[in-house]
Amino acid sequence: TLCAPFPRSAGRGAAGLPFKEDPLRRGLLFAGTERGAFVSFDDGDHWQPLQRNLPVTSVRDFVVYGNDLIVATHGRGFWVMDDISALRQLTGEVLQADAWLSRPADFINVTPGDDDGTPLQRDEPQTQNPPDGACIDYYLKTAAAGMTLEILDASGRVLRRWPAEPGSDTGRRGGRSTNGLPRVSPLWQPVPEAFSTTAGMHRVVWRPVAPPEPNAPGAAGAAGGGGGPRRGGGARLTGTFTARLTVNGRAYTQTFEVRADPRSEGR
Template identity: 35%
Template sequence: RLGDHLGYYCGRVWVSPHDPNEVVTSGVLLLRSKDGGRTFTETADTAHSDHHAYWFDPSNPARQFNGNDGGMYATGNGGDNWRHWNNLAVGQFTTIAVDNKTPYNIYGGLQDNGTMKGPATRGFRSGWTSIGGGDGSAIAVDPRDGGDLVYIASQFGSHSALNQKTNERWSARAQGQRLRYNWISPLIVSSHHPDIVYLGSQKVHRSMNSARGYTDISDDITRNVPNGDVPHSTIKDLSESPLQFGLLYAGCDDGSVKMTPDGGFQWIDISTPQPKKWVSRIVASKWDKPTVYCAQSGYREDDFSAYLWKSTDFGKTWKSIVGNLPAETINVIREDPARKDVLYVGTDLGVYVSFDGGTAWETLHGGLMTTPVHDLVVQPRENELVIASHARSVWVLPLALVHELTPELRSTDLKLWPLVEMRRSRTWGYNYAGGEWSSTDQNVPPLKITFWTKTAGPTTIRIKDAKGAIVKEMKVTALKGYNFADFSLLLTPGKPGTALITKPKTGAEAVKDPYESERPKFLEAGDYTVEIEVGGKTTGGSWKLTQGT
């Protein structure tokens, strides 16, 4: 026994492959023994808490790595000193929300890193700030004024409201009762009036004044099973129908699913065919009032099957829409706000899309590594899907091409998307850092090409001038479906340092560029045609390269 050191869900034991007496245990603290477990001392005491992973380098006993809620840490001297590798996108996001500012902001709840906010237009780390502490939990944005008022939370129901314009903050937690809150307890803003807020414990609470006070609109609607070391039989998710005020659904961690058609006057049990599985998400449809979706999880009982249900009669009957989804835990389901029957799900291994209301599913993994996805939200104005990964931070997927994936496109042999006009620069290829011309196309934007092909295989992409002559071509291997190619505009590599500089003898030599011979050569400004050939089919489109400075 290690005293009162909490192991919790991340408690594990590692033994060094170099010395069986060197033992490392993880939990809230990282502890090390060098005498076979008789005594332990804390190691990595300057690192973030809540340790999950450890690795001994099999070729170097002093080189070890630690993964915790703060990211990746490394030691080169057996644990005496640790270095934080804080240049990796390894945030453990559990919840996600967006506002309607320009540019819009992304709000994310992170495991043991609070609630973060950042602009969707910025890249890695840039512009992100903390607006709440603890283990980031539920997030809801008041739509007024683009989203000045935001509700955030940390673990077990510590909800608060923040007016970002005035910096006023107040508790948004239901008070004065013995309440059980889930680790991530839900809080939602009514789409019918933003002053109305719903909060879930083992009861459903409603506020009519922006979470400054609540009224219970239900009794305990869970199964009220005995609790363990953390609260159980709690409401895990809430959803109000955008089509009818007071039509509200609640899903619980003990499998209970309830519905009220009248704002809480009566609650009806509508549990799914898996009445004891953890409800990870309940979603009322924005398209059809009787339609509701429910995702459930069984991994806590070592059941990694996919559970996903759809009801078209207010939950009276349920139909599985797992379809061809793989056997992996489903964490979230969302409707597309612009296209009916388009659904997105986030699982423990990625993101999937259905174009037919859940009959068939396809992956949306292009560019997204295998990672647990705990939440999804669509920013409707920008038509982007924001993905909360519980391992690799936040990702944004533009949905324009998803919306264009119609039956008509699927039957098309080959299609090239319109090409964006580009501006040529005289400084293309110049290496400012080195103070000379480059031999490559560094710092030169490529021509971005998007095309669809019904046939996979070897593909040729050509750029032709106004006379139809081929200026440059590239070979790629196309996949069936969407394909994306970056076409370099470099024609001839540069030869830096090869120019022979001599004293000019004539006026013509004096005005001639002495470095002309060592510069890289790029496409000249002009009108071009881009042609794609794959599987015996050819298509093309016009493209313009204008002359800049």
């Protein structure tokens, strides 16, 4: 029985629906009500909404699969929160800190197909696929100016930096590529993720792919064109990497692993 009071947004009968404890962090509870999903970080003593973009609907069950939280609703399908690693690490001490960098979950660098085909335009009714990369979560107590987030390899070389350096934009554009084939329309490309410096919890996704060599065969075509954009562009990276968040001159670091696709041998 859930004895702690729910927020008013939970509605009547809040404690009558199922709840589940995270299998990896004791005291991290998820509860469903007739109006949505709720989370407790202290074994049910306090609750808060876990709504995000989940519609106001009856939540009937939870499944924790690996690092993902799967929510079963009544009449609104399944809702998945990808990678709850940050929720598992969140504590009262974290929320009192000026900034915090979550340890990213280890990522399996799945080998993509040779061609994704023609992508759907953004106005086509569809749901998002899971992030194709390592999820980097960070928290800011207040807005921070001049902060950076970097990904370093084992040798200390910076592979990716947010915000991006001027002139390093790798986004696809319309027009024609250097091989004469038309590039894919920008309207068919996903909106570039924003790097937020406002107060609160934020996430960026890093795709562990090496940039292609400028003169390598097919480098121009990898930028887009033909039947559809290729998700590649370089070798899929594996190994140990470091995320480094720098806020007001103080650096926070976390290491994580990127493993090879176990199905990739012999392909």
